[in-house]
Amino acid sequence: MMREQSNKTAGETPALQGYARRGWYYRGYLPHFDAGEIWQNVTLRLADSFPTERLQRWQWELRLLPKARADEELHRRIEDFLDQGHGACYLRRPDVAAIVENSLLFFEGQRYRLDAWVVMPNHVHVLFLPLASWSLTSIVHSWKSYAAKKANRILGRRGRFWQEDYRDRYIRDDGHFLAARAYIEENPVKAGLCRRAEDWPFGSARLRAKSAGVRSAGVPPA
Numbered sequence: 663m664m665r666e667q668s669n670k671t672a673g674e675t676p677a678l679q680g681y682a683r684r685g686w687y688y689r690g691y692l693p694h695f696d697a698g699e700i701w702q703n704v705t706l707r708l709a710d711s712f713p714t715e716r717l718q719r720w721q722w723e724l725r726l727l728p729k730a731r732a733d734e735e736l737h738r739r740i741e742d743f744l745d746q747g748h749g750a751c752y753l754r755r756p757d758v759a760a761i762v763e764n765s766l767l768f769f770e771g772q773r774y775r776l777d778a779w780v781v782m783p784n785h786v787h788v789l790f791l792p793l794a795s796w797s798l799t800s801i802v803h804s805w806k807s808y809a810a811k812k813a814n815r816i817l818g819r820r821g822r823f824w825q826e827d828y829r830d831r832y833i834r835d836d837g838h839f840l841a842a843r844a845y846i847e848e849n850p851v852k853a854g855l856c857r858r859a860e861d862w863p864f865g866s867a868r869l870r871a872k873s874a875g876v877r878s879a880g881v882p883p884a
Contacts, residue, residue, distance in 0.1 A: 701833035710749035751783035780865035
């Protein structure tokens, strides 16, 4: 039975793990780097949240830029587009968003370590560290498969729930780690969905703020 929430909350910046490089590969139109115990920043999108033809058009427009700059600009455009709330936005429903968040929390500490996550109306961001023999691919597949089946049942629909592919980016250093965490937890604020990150009901910012409050309450005044 799915746990309602993990008994662990996101804490301070964890030490970055060693790179057990397995190489790059493609599942669809995006490259993936499944590298063992290394922090990963992953984005999952609902099936109708971003049209493939728009991606292809943007890739064509940016083709003459240096690769790193083109990738950065493409990512910025995609994130801005997602934050506008295109598609059916099934994750706006609290019952569906809860299914997705619970799928992320269920194997926390067993298959991976979660640091930050947020369930947006049409996409999900997760910052996590795969553990032991659990690959990036197998972890993401388990999230998507479980959530899709449960969500489709609640919504009374059939068909693809998630986009087949997903975006992942491995974390290079502590600065990159903190920037990824900040972006993930502030995403609802950036999208105009709430005033403070901790006010968003389905994300690590809420638990992080709650944990910080508990710690502060236990410290006597000077």
